Amino acid sequence: MISTKELRKISDTVWEIPIGYKQGMRVPARIFATEKLLKEMDDGVLEQVTNVATLPGIIDCAYCMPDGHWGYGFPIGGVAAMDTETGVISPGGIGFDVNCGMRLVLTHLTHDEVKPHIRNLVDRLFARVPAGVGSSGFVKISQDEFRVVVEEGAKWCLRNGYGWNEDLERTEESGCVGAAHASKISDKAVERGYRQIGTLGSGNHYLEIQVAKPANIYDPEIAEAWGITVPDQVVVMFHCGSRGFGHQVATDYLKVFLKVMEKKYGITVPDRELACAPFLSPEGQDYFAAMNCAINMSFANRQVILHRVREVFSEVFHKDPVDLGMHQVYDVAHNTAKLERHPVGGRVREVLVHRKGATRALGPGAEELPAIYRKTGQPVIVGGSMETGSYLLAGVEEGQKTFFSTAHGSGRTMSRRQAKKQFQGKKLLQEMEARGIYVRAVSHAGLAEEAGPAYKDIDDVVSATEAASISKRVARFIPIGNIKG
């Protein structure tokens, strides 16, 4: 639990830890949270966000979003922008699951139309989108072809018939970041990942069928502009990442950075998980190129899953996915470091923004957004626990203060082992079904670990982002079907 004594209250939702808090801090740290959320955060957040503030080249502040909790190196919810010339790049600021992210897909169907088919839909999705420990997908490609996938991202999927052209512009970075070089990834990373395109993974990864009830539409104008137009409209949301490939890329370079950080570059950090190298160093550039490959693998993964979701709905409702209105709303990345242009010290320049368990949330007018979202701001998809529901938010102009970053989920408050002691997977499954949520899970024990009370209250998290003016509410979705690894 964080004590507010150590913090300077800037506003009801912004708390600052001054430079003097810890030796080596180059900038202050700022936590975006209500007093209630702050008190629920573990001490690790305070320790880690101030560690981030010691990294060379950090600009303005080290930030933590309202869903923040203890992580490795950076806290989950950590955001830091680095000067590209004097700053570092750190795998600890990105996470092992590079570009773990969320995708949201519309349908024209209503809850009443879907209800009689929910078991069939969930059962088929469970069969078509493999989940759980070490699962492999249906896309059978060679290791050489996989090296092409990781350079091309979702664009590779479209060339191979897994998607619609419009999906790309509705994906962060159009589903493919540049400067992704397969020559910088290890054979081991390729071997771990090449069979896993189109798989969910496990832990907090899921695929959900959800409903937008009229009472849960907070900004009807934006909701309509984004295609949420029918009362009790059904949508599909999923959360997954770059699978074993991204985990291996992160591990490979963590080891490289630990070797060179101190000896070659004279950088010392308070935690080995903050291992880093100057962004412009050979090691920094190699990692950036490899990490970009993992970002692309994840975009490809979610693109293939979208294709499978459309196939399943089409089979069950005997209609073309186009006629079912299965447009993608957006795809957001959580764990990345990206070169972005932001105003710093009075002029707009390129900085390297690390977001770990945080979402980019561009405001209205941002050039990077496709025409359909330039007026409204960027759609931000925030996943809640499987029991409580999820949110669709919009980026706001005032988001500039966090380099246009906001929360990514509800954030855990209970350990996995404690959740397993407190909840029984099978019983939870039955209880959820009685409440109208049909769940298929690979593992009952894994399911118990993801029980709703193991997470923070998502309403609190989202309210805090709104009160802090880093994003605003558009709609809330209630789950009716769920697949878990």
Next chain:
Amino acid sequence: MPYEYLDDIATADAAFVARGDSLEELFVSAADATMNVMVADLDTISPAECRTIQVENDAVDLLLFDLLQEIIFYKDAESLLLRITEINVSDCDGILRVSARAFGEEINPRKHELIVDVKAVTFHHFRVEQAPGGWEATVILDI
């Protein structure tokens, strides 16, 4: 039990302490502890396939790190659940070498009660040290 899970260290992940009379025993325990995060009952893993694992490092903690990463690697690359049965740790002029044989089989959700995937070994609180009567390691796995 040569390993025990720690409840309160890692909110979103899995932490354990493993012990052994020797480095070899410690490494076998830590590999089992890692596998046991993913599979509920290790006795359900039949020794149908064998893989030889060889890793080397100049630091004993990084040696265990590399060994555990190999177990995680085979889980993704070949869908193999492995347990180390034979292992030798040697020291050649300051370079520590592990030579091990691991037995196991392909993941079968009908046979193996799967729990949760392990993404990576982390350096957070990561420690390998001599303890009274042997060796002890503290490991946090990213889930």
